[in-house]
Structures are given as C-alpha cells and as structure tokens.
Amino acid sequence: MIRRYWKFLVPAVLLLGVIAVLLVNLSNNLVYFHTPTELHHEVAPSADRLRLGGQVVAGTVTTEGNTLFLTVTDGRETLDVIHSGVVPQLFDEGQGVIVEGTWDGSKFHSDTMLIRHDEQYRTEDNEIYDTINHELEES
Amino acid sequence: MTATIGLLAILLATAASLVLIVRAWRQATAAEPDASRVRTPVLVMLSSAAVAFLMLEAAIINDNFSLSYVSANSSTTTPLIFKLAGAWAALEGSIVLWGLVLALLVYFVSRSVLTNDRLGLTAIAVMGVVSLFWFGLMATVANPFEVCTELVGGACGQTSWLPFVHTVAPIDGIGANPLLQNHILMAIHPPMLYIGYVGFTAPFAFAIAAMIRGEQGSVWLERTRRWSVIAWAFLGFGMLLGAWWSYEVLGWGGYWGWDPVENAALLPFLVATAFIHSAVVQRRRGMLQAWNLILVIATFSLTIVGTFLTRSGTIISVHSFTQSEVGPILLGFLLVVVISSLALFAWRSHLVSSAPRLDSIASREGVFLLNNLVLTVFALAVMMGTMYPVILEAMGRARVSVSAPYYNRVTIPVAFLLLLAMGIGPVTPYRLARPAIVWPRIATPIVVGLVAGAFAVLIGVHSIPVVLLVVLGVFVIATIAGELVRQLAKVEGSRPVAIGRLLRRDPGYWGGQISHIGVAVLAIAIAASSGLALREQVNLAKGESATVGGYCLVYVGPNSRTEPNRQVIGAVLSLRGADCEREIGTLEPVFNSYARPPAVATPSVHTGLTEDFFVALADVPGDDVSLKVMIFPLMWLLWTGGMIAVAGGIWAVYARKPERLRRAQKVEVDA
Numbered sequence: 031m032i033r034r035y036w037k038f039l040v041p042a043v044l045l046l047g048v049i050a051v052l053l054v055n056l057s058n059n060l061v062y063f064h065t066p067t068e069l070h071h072e073v074a075p076s077a078d079r080l081r082l083g084g085q086v087v088a089g090t091v092t093t094e095g096n097t098l099f100l101t102v103t104d105g106r107e108t109l110d111v112i113h114s115g116v117v118p119q120l121f122d123e124g125q126g127v128i129v130e131g132t133w134d135g136s137k138f139h140s141d142t143m144l145i146r147h148d149e150q151y152r153t154e155d156n157e158i159y160d161t162i163n164h165e166l167e168e169s
Numbered sequence: 170m171t172a173t174i175g176l177l178a179i180l181l182a183t184a185a186s187l188v189l190i191v192r193a194w195r196q197a198t199a200a201e202p203d204a205s206r207v208r209t210p211v212l213v214m215l216s217s218a219a220v221a222f223l224m225l226e227a228a229i230i231n232d233n234f235s236l237s238y239v240s241a242n243s244s245t246t247t248p249l250i251f252k253l254a255g256a257w258a259a260l261e262g263s264i265v266l267w268g269l270v271l272a273l274l275v276y277f278v279s280r281s282v283l284t285n286d287r288l289g290l291t292a293i294a295v296m297g298v299v300s301l302f303w304f305g306l307m308a309t310v311a312n313p314f315e316v317c318t319e320l321v322g323g324a325c326g327q328t329s330w331l332p333f334v335h336t337v338a339p340i341d342g343i344g345a346n347p348l349l350q351n352h353i354l355m356a357i358h359p360p361m362l363y364i365g366y367v368g369f370t371a372p373f374a375f376a377i378a379a380m381i382r383g384e385q386g387s388v389w390l391e392r393t394r395r396w397s398v399i400a401w402a403f404l405g406f407g408m409l410l411g412a413w414w415s416y417e418v419l420g421w422g423g424y425w426g427w428d429p430v431e432n433a434a435l436l437p438f439l440v441a442t443a444f445i446h447s448a449v450v451q452r453r454r455g456m457l458q459a460w461n462l463i464l465v466i467a468t469f470s471l472t473i474v475g476t477f478l479t480r481s482g483t484i485i486s487v488h489s490f491t492q493s494e495v496g497p498i499l500l501g502f503l504l505v506v507v508i509s510s511l512a513l514f515a516w517r518s519h520l521v522s523s524a525p526r527l528d529s530i531a532s533r534e535g536v537f538l539l540n541n542l543v544l545t546v547f548a549l550a551v552m553m554g555t556m557y558p559v560i561l562e563a564m565g566r567a568r569v570s571v572s573a574p575y576y577n578r579v580t581i582p583v584a585f586l587l588l589l590a591m592g593i594g595p596v597t598p599y600r601l602a603r604p605a606i607v608w609p610r611i612a613t614p615i616v617v618g619l620v621a622g623a624f625a626v627l628i629g630v631h632s633i634p635v636v637l638l639v640v641l642g643v644f645v646i647a648t649i650a651g652e653l654v655r656q657l658a659k660v661e662g663s664r665p666v667a668i669g670r671l672l673r674r675d676p677g678y679w680g681g682q683i684s685h686i687g688v689a690v691l692a693i694a695i696a697a698s699s700g701l702a703l704r705e706q707v708n709l710a711k712g713e714s715a716t717v718g719g720y721c722l723v724y725v726g727p728n729s730r731t732e733p734n735r736q737v738i739g740a741v742l743s744l745r746g747a748d749c750e751r752e753i754g755t756l757e758p759v760f761n762s763y764a765r766p767p768a769v770a771t772p773s774v775h776t777g778l779t780e781d782f783f784v785a786l787a788d789v790p791g792d793d794v795s796l797k798v799m800i801f802p803l804m805w806l807l808w809t810g811g812m813i814a815v816a817g818g819i820w821a822v823y824a825r826k827p828e829r830l831r832r833a834q835k836v837e838v839d840a
Binding site for chain 2: 064
C-alpha cells in the first residue's frame with residue numbers, strides 16, 4: 031500500500047514543485063499594463079517596470095538627441111512620457127502606443143516602445159487602444 | 170453565383186460529414202463491416218470542400234467585392250499572388266482552407282481502411298465529428314460567402330448570410346493586409362501550419378477509436394506514425410517560415426518574441442515532439458501506452474487552444490473575446506474535446522494499456538523518459554506564461570504581460586537537458602545500458618564538443634550559456650557522426666553508397682538523427698544570434714559614414730518610387746569593409762505604404778558567412794536618415810538548422826527501405 035502511495039505522491043510533489051518554481055519566475059517577470067488615468071490615481075511611483083498604453087496627443091512630440099518627449103492620453107487624462115530608445119517605424123502622432131518603463135509620479139520614463147502584430151495582422155497597440163476606448167465608452 | 174455555389178458546397182460538406190459519422194459508426198459496429206460504405210460521403214466531403222475553396226479563390230481573382238470577405242481582404246490593385254493568398258488571410262477564408270486540408274486527410278486515411286477494419290472505421294467516424302465541427306462553423310458564424318446588402322460610405326455596411334438576396338458591391342476592396350502582402354513567406358506560412366495542425370487529427374482519432382474499441386496494443390500508433398511525423402514536420406516548417414517572415418518583414422530585429430500567437434503554435438509542437446519520442450518507446454518496448462494516449466489527446470487539444478487563442482481575439486484582450494462569434498464556439502469545442510477524451514481515458518484506458526516495467530533508468534527508455542519530462546515541463550511553462558495574463562484579466566484583475574526573460578530563463582536549462590539527452594540517448598541500448606558500452610561511443614564526442622567550446626572562447630565568446638550550448642550542440646553532432654561511422658563498418662559498398670544504404674535501412678532512426686543534427690545546429694545558431702547580437706541606433710547625413718561592428722555604412726540618399734500596389738520610401742545605403750573603401754553590398758531598407766494602413770517598414774539584410782548585417786529605418790529618410798542597425802551572428806545557420814530538422818522528419822516518413830529488407834520484414838510480420 032505504502033509503495034502505491036509513493037508512486038503517486040512523488041510525481042505529484044515534483045509537479046507542484048516545478049509549478050511553484052515557474053510561478054515565482056513568472057511573478058518576477060510580469061509587466062503590468064496601465065492607462066494614464068490609472069497611473070495618476072491608482073499606481074504609486076516605483077522602480078518597477080510598467081507598460082503604459084494610450085494615444086499620442088497631436089502636437090506634443092518633440093525630440094532632443096535620441097530622447098523623445100511625448101504626451102499620451104486615454105481620452106480622460108494625459109501623461110508625459112520621456113522615451114529614450116528605439117522608436118518604431120509606425121510611431122506617429124495621434125496613434126496608439128505602448129511604452130514600457132518606470133513611473134516617477136509625474137512622468138513616465140520609457141526605454142521600449144512596442145509595435146507588435148496579432149493574428150489579424152494589425153498593430154496590437156491600435157487594437158488595445160480601441161479596447162480601452164470601448165471600455166471607457168461602456169463605463 | 171460564386172457565393173451561392175460556395176455556400177451550397179459548404180452545406181453539402183457539412184451534410185456529408187454527418188452522413189460519414191453515421192455510416193462509419195454503423196459499419197464499425199456491424200456484424201460484417203463494409204468499409205466501401207464510407208467512400209461516397211468522404212468523396213462528397215472532399216469535393217465540396219475543394220469547390221468551396223475554389224469558389225472563394227474565383228471570387229477573389231474576379232474582384233467580386235459583393236462578398237464582404239473579398240472586399241475586406243483584396244482590391245483591384247492587389248497582385249495576383251496575394252489575391253490567391255488572400256483566401257487564407259483572415260478567419261473565414263482560413264477555415265475554408267483548414268476544411269479542405271482536413272477533408273484531404275480524411276480521404277487519405279480512409280484509403281488505408283480495409284474492409285473489416287473496425288478500428289479504422291471508428292477512427293473515420295471520429296474524424297467525421299471533427300469535420301462536422303469545422304464545416305458547421307463555416308456554414309454558420311464563419312461563413313466566408315457572406316454577401317454585402319448595403320453600402321455605408323463606399324464600404325460594406327450590412328451583410329447577409331443568404332447569397333440569394335439582392336447584393337451590392339463596393340467599387341474596390343480595402344486590399345490585402347499590408348503585413349501579408351509585404352512578403353511572399355506570409356502566403357506560404359499559414360498553409361504549412363494548417364497542415365501541421367490538421368494532421369494531428371489522425372493520431373487523435375485513432376487513439377480515441379482504440380479506447381472506444383478497447384483494442385490493446387500499438388496498432389493505433391503504428392497506423393498513424395506517418396501522420397504524426399508529417400504533421401510535426403509541417404508544423405515545425407510553418408513556425409520556421411513564420412520566424413523567418415518576422416525577421417525579414419517586421420524590422421524589430423528578431424525572429425521569435427514569445428508572442429502568444431507564436432506560443433500557440435509552439436505548444437502543440439512541443440507536446441507532439443514528446444509524443445513522437447514516447448511512441449517509439451511503445452512500439453519498441455510496449456511501455457508508456459497510457460502516457461501516449463494522454464500526449465496525443467493533449468496535442469490535438471492544444472491545436473484547438475492555438476486556434477482559439479489566435480482566432481478569438483482573446484490574446485489582445487479578454488474583452489474582445491465576447492465580441493467575436495467564433496471565440497465562444499471554439500472554447501466550447503475545446504471543452505467538449507478535452508472533457509470527453511479524458512472521460513473516455515479514465516473509463517477505458519485500462520483496456521488499451523498494459524505497462525511493462527522499466528528495467529533500468531540507465532537505458533534508452535530512461536533517456537526517452539527524460540526527453541518527455543523536459544518537453545512536457547517546457548510546454549507547461551510556455552502554457553503558464555501564455556495563459557496567466559488571459560486568466561488574470563478574465564478574473565477582472567490587472568492587465569499584464571509576461572516578459573521574455575521568463576521564457577528565456579526556462580528555455581536555457583531545457584535546451585541543455587534536451588541536447589544532453591539527444592547526445593546520449595541514440596547510442597544507448599534499450600533495457601540496460603552498461604557504461605562499458607555507452608562510454609566508448611560518447612567519449613570522443615565529448616572531447617570534440619569541449620574542443621569546440623574552447624575554440625568559441627578563443628575567438629572571443631564569453632557568454633557562458635552560449636559556450637555551453639556550443640559544447641553540447643557539437644557533442645550531439647559528433648555522437649551521431651560517430652554512430653554513423655560505427656554502423657558503416659557493417660555495410661558494404663563505397664562510402665556514399667554505403668551511407669545511403671545505412672540511412673535507408675532504418676529511416677525512422679536515421680530520420681530522427683538528421684532532425685537531431687538540425688536541432689543541435691539550430692540551438693548553436695539561436696545561442697549565437699541572440700547571445701552575441703549587436704544593436705545600435707545610427708543617424709547619418711547624406712554622404713556621411715559610420716562604423717558599426719567592423720563595417721562601414723554610408724548613406725547614399727533617399728529613394729522613393731511608386732509601384733502598382735504600394736508607395737515605397739527607401740534609403741539607399743552602401744555597406745563597406747572597415748576601411749570604408751571595399752564595397753560589400755548595397756542595402757535598401759524601406760517603408761511600404763499600401764492602400765490600407767499600417768505602413769510596413771521592411772529591413773534590408775546582408776547575409777554573410779559569419780553574420781547578418783541588418784538595417785531597418787527608424788524614421789522617414791530625407792537629407793539625413795535614422796537607422797536601426799543590428800548584427801546577428803550565424804543567422805543562415807539558424808534557418809539551415811531548422812530546415813535540416815524538418816528534412817529529418819520527411820526522411821523518416823518517405824525514405825523507402827531497400828526492397829530486400831522490406832520483404833524480410835513483411836515475412837517477419839506475417840510469421
């Protein structure tokens with residue numbers, strides 16, 4: 031009988047161990063996604079990496095060397111972004127963007143700007159912005 | 170007219186799959202089964218699927234914009250090749266191609282069903298159920314032949330499922346998706362993936378049939394071996410093409426981003442790889458029978474998970490899931506498949522499987538077990554990374570994404586263990602491996618691997634994972650080469666003839682070894698291209714030059730032109746040696762804008778023996794240009810390794826054994 035229990039217990043414990051290790055690894059590599067409104071009201075400034083999604087406000091984009099200054103909006107509130115790093119080709123005023131970096135309480139410092147594709151072969155940021163808009167309309 | 174014929178064909182295929190289920194099941198349970206009874210519904214299903222596909226192609230080629238699918242995915246200026254590929258560019262059309270591939274598979278499988286073959290007939294019935302689902306989906310919520318009944322602002326505003334109504338057509342379509350028509354690879358990549366996805370229906374159907382019939386043994390495995398391997402090879406090839414496309418088109422300087430869409434294809438591929446290996450253990454040693462059933466159910470379920478993830482919009486946001494009609498249906502189908510297969514497994518698997526004990530962990534079976542353990546844990550890790558954000562968002566918590574370091578951290582140890590198993594396993598005997606037998610076969614390869622690692626360090630590679638992967642990769646290749654030489658001693662003929670004979674003598678084993686060489690090459694190339702990559706942002710004025718990683722890059726000037734289907738804005742660059750004198754080549758990264766947004770930036774790549782020089786535009790070029798410059802070592806080796814791995818699978822299935830050997834084996838089976 032005891033041997034029968036071992037047969038199931040050992041793999042079960044090993045599996046749980048593996049899952050636990052993966053979960054720890056996972057939680058260390060999560061990047062939370064926020065809108066400007068959420069950052070202003072719900073998120074405390076910290077050194078944690080975050081993603082910010084929104085639409086680039088027309089007329090706010092300026093460059094200084096390799097640094098890009100822009101303001102994004104979710105339709106409610108705006109947030110200034112200081113982006114140092116590669117700017118994707120599709121970047122334009124009035125377009126949706128996702129930037130990744132840190133939030134200091136007044137400005138967002140990003141080093142990564144994302145353009146990714148989905149199965150609809152559209153840029154994901156537009157999609158997400160549409161979704162945000164959609165949610166805002168609903169709420 | 171095309172819409173009417175197309176829809177009728179889909180309805181006919183749906184009806185045929187229904188008839189197929191009933192007939193196949195009746196014959197499977199009849200006192201005297203007659204397999205010829207299923208021939209008619211199979212042929213009707215195949216021909217109507219083909220007609221539906223051809224009608225869709227005809228509508229696209231003829232610019233029949235009264236079909237909303239055509240106006241959304243093609244236009245008068247779309248080049249013919251991308252019009253043709255437009256048939257599988259979006260959801261509805263891709264399901265038509267999917268249905269055609271499935272119908273072809275059912276046809277080929279049904280040809281192997283002999284007259285009183287109850288297992289085969291039951292499997293055909295299971296495949297009929299799967300066909301019914303897909304054709305039913307086409308006939309209802311994913312109808313590609315929906316027609317336009319009302320125009321709003323020149324585009325299709327109102328659609329009708331019924332094609333008999335009065336239709337209107339926009340003057341022109343929106344055009345093919347820019348990312349799709351930007352590169353020919355995107356036309357080939359999806360069909361390859363579909364063949365892979367669909368192919369796993371065959372082993373799944375036979376596994377379910379074996380459980381329903383309570384047939385013990387490995388007959389279901391033997392009969393579906395070729396389908397599993399073909400599906401595996403196509404899925405791998407499809408992923409390789411997708412990665413290549415991503416590298417050539419997207420311009421972010423990579424080929425794999427751990428994007429959920431990519432993971433969706435990787436998941437069934439990983440589990441299928443585990444299945445192909447554990448199937449060998451069952452065929453040779455009769456072990457792991459229940460485990461194989463689980464793996465094949467998991468593989469098939471994961472192909473549906475993949476379709477669900479990519480097609481329902483769930484990845485973008487859980488909230489868009491409810492907006493798509495196919496999402497909930499695919500999820501429902503997935504649940505039905507998983508729950509009914511597992512219930513069947515719990516209820517009947519004891520009839521199918523008996524488990525001989527493992528003699529010793531130090532045996533080839535033991536190494537196969539290690540392979541399976543590593544692959545399934547890897548699949549679990551990828552699954553968790555892909556699904557965690559989806560689940561978190563569905564629970565109303567935060568929107569998160571899992572960043573690449575999570576996957577990379579898991580992948581590196583997985584790659585080490587897999588390569589280790591790959592090097593040792595194939596030269597380890599079954600049952601019990603004595604060190605005295607195994608050691609001489611791996612001793613020299615270990616030395617060769619270490620020498621290669623030392624060489625890598627000498628030429629300036631200091632990343633520990635990269636060096637370790639080089640050591641292990643070369644070790645794998647050396648072991649296989651050693652085994653080839655060892656076994657060649659037993660074969661007559663001159664070198665090339667003897668190698669040909671040897672590889673054909675056991676195509677399964679040698680096909681596998683060819684794949685292993687491909688994977689080892691791939692591992693080394695991935696390590697080198699990602700671990701040793703150089704990325705820089707370069708700004709140049711006209712005529713100015715910059716030195717990047719031992720090259721000299723000169724901005725010649727902007728170059729814009731109008732092509733029939735697109736506007737091209739490019740920057741002409743001259744790539745030269747470090748002295749800025751000797752010209753290596755001309756590079757022209759461009760922005761392509763099509764009728765429909767977004768504009769696509771296409772990088773320009775110079776492929777050399779040791780590295781790729783990759784340039785993409787970071788801004789619209791003018792008197793000065795802003796460039797993303799990247800150097801990736803050994804990229805050509807990456808594509809080559811992937812192709813070798815796929816070729817191994819094809820060899821395992823299609824290499825013909827020498828006539829003499831086949832006869833001998835047949836006698837053995839008959840006896």
